[in-house]
Amino acid sequence: MSPVAPAEVDARLVARLRGAGLRVTPQRLALHRLVAGSPRHVTAEALLREAATELPGLALPTVYSTLELFAELGVVRRVAAPGAARYDTDPSPHDHFTCVRCGQLYDLDTSAGRAAARRAAESAGHQVEAATVVVTGLCVSCLG
Numbered sequence: 001m002s003p004v005a006p007a008e009v010d011a012r013l014v015a016r017l018r019g020a021g022l023r024v025t026p027q028r029l030a031l032h033r034l035v036a037g038s039p040r041h042v043t044a045e046a047l048l049r050e051a052a053t054e055l056p057g058l059a060l061p062t063v064y065s066t067l068e069l070f071a072e073l074g075v076v077r078r079v080a081a082p083g084a085a086r087y088d089t090d091p092s093p094h095d096h097f098t099c100v101r102c103g104q105l106y107d108l109d110t111s112a113g114r115a116a117a118r119r120a121a122e123s124a125g126h127q128v129e130a131a132t133v134v135v136t137g138l139c140v141s142c143l144g
């Protein structure tokens with residue numbers, strides 16, 4: 001994956017915010033640049049620490065509401081995990097292993113399992129919006 005220029009990263013968010021009729025703020029742009037950096041699973045607390053030098057005075061509730069806004073815009077995906085909510089900076093469909101001890105998320109390729117879950121729901125007559133597979137247990141580093 002080639003690195004994306006910061007101006008292009010900003011332009012993407014600006015287009016989405018304007019499309020939704022929302023304001024473009026320096027804070028939203030700065031937080032978006034941080035989450036757009038690399039594919040990972042970030043908590044609001046961790047993002048607040050990362051943003052502290054660039055955005056002094058930024059408060060945790062603001063980081064939460066900005067991440068929730070990014071989730072609504074499809075920039076990140078909120079992933080249910082034990083403990084703090086985690087936001088996946090890769091919004092494309094993929095599944096996770098979540099550690100019950102440390103709360104860390106690991107990406108999993110379970111497209112076959114996801115398709116089976118979707119078919120099972122559809123054959124029971126439900127209308128599917130999204131299918132995800134979550135595997136829980138103790139992660140490799142907690143076992144180490």
Ligand SMILES: [Zn+2]
Pocket residue numbers: 099100101102103104138139140141142
């Ligand atoms: Zn763990």
Ligand SMILES: [Zn+2]
Pocket residue numbers: 040041088090094095096105106107
């Ligand atoms: Zn992920």
